[in-house]
Each structure stands twice: as structure tokens, then as C-alpha cells.
Amino acid sequence: MAKQTHHPWLILAQLFVLITIAAAKVPAVIVFGDSSVDAGNNNQISTVLKSNFAPYGRDFYGGRATGRFSNGKIPPDFISEAFGLRPFVPAYLDPAYGISDFATGVCFASAGTGYDNATSDVLSVIPLWKEVEYYKDYQRKLRAHLGTKKANQILSQALYLLSMGTNDFLENYYTMPNRRSQYTVDQFQSFLIGVAGNLVKELYSLGARKISVGGLPPMGCLPLERTTNYMGGEGCVESYNVVAESFNGKLSGLVETLNKELPGIRVVLSNPYYILQQIVQKPSSYGFEVASVACCASGMFEMGYMCDRYNPFTCSDADKYVFWDAFHPTQKTNRIVSDYVVKHVLREFL
Template structure:
């Protein structure tokens, strides 16, 4: 009787916790990726486009944990892994996110992650048309196809859980401004020729429609990523002085402010996506700016030029190749691999920063 009397408070406490405390959130079941070259893990290898990186020296430092091999080009626009690969690993998922169009990948691998991104893509269909890459609507179509395959592979109930507990990461917009608005001005970019803010508003409208479309298809965990300080990419620095193009940075900053507002609205229960959805803003501008301001503090030596090429200021894609004899020996010292894309070192830093400041809410 005495033992029962002493154990009763513990039993009551356990019952209270079961009845009152909310259940622990399910872990992230898969990482689903949409966007451009910063997150494309190899889809462009399998479409007819000149925007490819399936050749050396791309991927020369790609050696994921437990792979037993590496150093091969995969279609990632970097010397190694991308931020999405590190994020996948941080959630206990495989260290490489497979490209959906890779014919060598089966549904067993795709069940824990799938990338639909296409290098050169943008929110504006006209941007993707410039390079004959996958437009955003096609990335969404492939996701619908993937969801149907997943239901056949896992069964309806398990697939529904996978899709609802997956993290959906969207990262694009730089090509819309740098390649379309400032260089060509096709499609909607031409309509807003005198107003970068007007074009940004159009792109944000597309981003909202895309987020709502994902939600309608079962997405409940969304990470919408902003733009980097794109005027400080090696390609966009002033040829004579090496200084950043501040006009481009200001446009990126303004777009990001609009995206933050959009995320706050989508994440809010009143007028937001609803249905238990959580939407977060993925900050890229801040972490990259920190590295640019104090490279040594983060283990970098050169933040103005890319590792690959002669000057590292204009080489990318096919211009970054094995004939680029002056390609640096240690990409880890550089923030950028080519004239636009981060090194694995910077990708790892971005992933770590995001996990510690934003994505931890999904752990």
C-alpha cells in the first residue's frame, strides 16, 4: 500500500503529460528541392541545354561521408556538395539529394529526398526559356509525377506521411534579375523595364502561387529562400575596381524584404496556408554578407574571385573546364567556385547557418 501511495504522484504526472502536452513533432521524412543552379543536384544533365556542369573540374572534391568514392562531376555547380546536401544530412537523411531526372536513381532513394531544380531556372518562365531549362511549372509537374510514384511505392498512407512531413525548399530568383531583367528583359521583365521593384512584385506573386500549389499537394513544411548579395558575385563585380555592384545588392535586399513579408503572411493562421503548415524564410543574403565582410573569421581567404579559371571573374559552365590551368589548388580558401556559384566550403557554411537559425524548428 505504501509503495502504491509513493508511486501514485508519478503515475498521475505521466497521465497529465500524455493528456496535456502536445505530441512530439515528426521528423523531416524527406527533402524536396525546387530552384536553380544553387540547388540543382544534376537534373540538367538529362535535358537539352547548354547549362551543364557534368564535367571536370566540377565535383572534383565531392566525397560524401560513407560513399567510399568521389571526386566525380554530378551536375552540381560546385567543387563538391551543395547546401541542400548538407541540410539533408543534418536531418538524418542521405548526404546527397538525388536528382529526380537521373535514370539511375530508384524510388527507394527518392523516398528520402528528390531534387527538381534546374540550373538557369527562375520564377519567370521567360528566364528559364533563355537557357532551355526546366521552368518552375515543369518542376511542379515532375513533383506531381513523383508523388504518384511514391504512393505506388510506399502505399497511400505512408506516402501521405512522407509528403506531409517532408521539408520543401525553394531557392531561385537570381537568374530572373541578372540574366533576364538586367541582361535581356524578355517576358515580364520587359513589362517592368523601368521598375525593378515592379518586376520583383511580379516574381513574389509567382512565389506565392507556387507555395500555395505545394500546400494544395500536401506540403506542410516550406523554406522559401531569399537572394544573395548578387552584386558581389565575381561575375558582377566592377571589372576595373573589383567593387560590388550595389544597385544589384539593393534590388536583392528589396526582394528579400518582400519575401519576408510573404513568408510571414503565409505562415500566419489568419489568411495563411493553414492546415498546420509552417513557412520559414531562408536567409542567404545575411550569411554571405558576413563572409564577404570578414572572410578570415569564417575560414576564407578570397571572396572576390572564383577558384575555377584564369581570373575567376567570368568562367562558369563550359568556360570552367579541365583546360582552366590556373584553377586554384585549394577551393576551401575560396567563397566561390566559379564566377557565380559557391564552393562546397560556402555551401556548408550556409547550411550550418540555416540549421542553427531557421530550419531547427523542423527538427
């Protein structure tokens, strides 16, 4: 049998067609959440929780510190690229972008926020309800820009990424006394699940049909938690990880319920817990050298203004580190986790 050859231009043409189809299936990526997905909205509000300065963004396009809490790209950027859209998702409040830019992707996320409104109060950031108000404003602008029919088509076919919850526990429940006096940790989880369910239902009522709900990472393995875990020999705080796993289990149940209750919706759980846990436990298997402390860190409280260009501990090669600062992964980790989520969860939308 003659050997079949594939001309390079033919392969490129086929790839172009595949990408076009993917883009048609998901014409936009729309993001709600916290610092894990904030593309720079916090730059425009009065809060101490910002990252629009060096060394943040040093590996992003042009070495720009955009307000992303990483040395480079964050998960929505990689996910947008995987769907054949632009290789980053701009922040809604960024004055450098307008509605024509937001037609293929927009981020409403705010670092430091959570499902609980009390969480956003801790560092004076954008509460979840306000993110939804911005989304409604975006809808109005999109319809004015593209016409109602085209805009509604984009809004119904778009992929909605929701990623929050870690701050509800680490900034709020375990740090501030109010919620602990009101709820056991199990009750607090159920309270947050109720908010998450209401969020999905509201987005559904506004036209959303493809929704990814993000699970919690192994939050006991964040460098901040490890460094302050003196009794545990600076290992992961397992009690926090147990809470994260439990919460993700409840989210899974919520996703199942929502898919049954809401006609025409498809909700999936994008759970980063196990892939991130594997990376932390066996960093060398993924090409990392350090998982216990962050690049911009001695491991303590380096985040935001405490991670700056004058920090003598900032590493020279972030690709060797799982974490960029005391709370957030490096661009390399974000890429690995995003690729995993796309291949194992979001692929049904491709």
C-alpha cells in the same frame, strides 16, 4: 559530489535516438529551384548550362562531377544530412536513382531557372511549372511504391526547400530587354513574389506543410559582377545588393501572409544574404583567403563549360576560396551557409 561520467557507447546511443527522431519529424527533403540547389537534372536536358565534367565535383564523393555547380556538396545535401537523412539529395532525372532512393529526398531543381518562365527560356532549362509537374509524377510513383497512407505521411512531413530568384534578375531582367520594358525593378519584384506565393499555395494543395523559401544572396558580390564592375573598382555592385535586400524584404512579408492564410502550414524564410555578405567582407574570419575571384576563374565568365579541367586559372585548394566559379560558392561556403540556416531557421523542424 561524484563526477558524472558518460560512456562513449551511451553517448552514441543517445545521438542515434536524436537522429532517428529528427528523421521521423522530417522523413524527406524535397527541392525546387535553380543552380544553387540543382543536383544534376540539367545533365538530362538539352542546354549549355551543365556542370557534369571536371573540375566540378572534384571534392564530392568519389570525385564525381554530378551536375552540382560546385567542387562538392550544395546546401540541400548539408541540410539533408543535418536532419539525419542521407548526406546528399539525388536529382529526379538522374537515371542512377529510383523511387526507393527518392523516398528520403529528391531534387527537381534546374540550373538557370527562376520564378519567371521567361528566365528558363534564356538557356533552355526546366521551367518552374515543369518542376512541379515532375513533383506530381514523383507523388504518383511514391504512392505506388509505399502505399498511399505511408507516401502521404512522407509528403506532408517532408521539408520543402525552394531556392531561386537570382537568375530572374541577372539572366533575365538586367540582361534581356523584355521585362525591363514591362516592369520597373520594384514591379518585377512584386511579379516574382506573386509567382512565389502561387507556388507555395500549389505545393500546399498537394500536401506540403513545411516549406523553406530561400532568399537572394548579395548578388552584386558574385565574382562575375565584381570583375565587370569597372567603374566601382571591381567591388560589389551595390545596386544589385539593394535589389536583393528589397526582394528578401518582400519575401519576408509573403511568408508572414502565407502562414496566416493557410491552415496547418509552416513557411520560413531561409535568407543567406547576411551570412554570405559577412563571408565576402571578412573572408579570413571564416578561414578563406580569396573572395573577389573564384577558384575556377580569373573572375570573368567561368561557369559551366568555361570552367573545365584545362582552365589554367583553376585553383588547387578550393577551401581557400569563397566562390567556386563566377556564380557559385565552394563546398566550404555552402557548408557554412547551410549550417547557419539550419541553426537559425530550420531548427524548428528538427
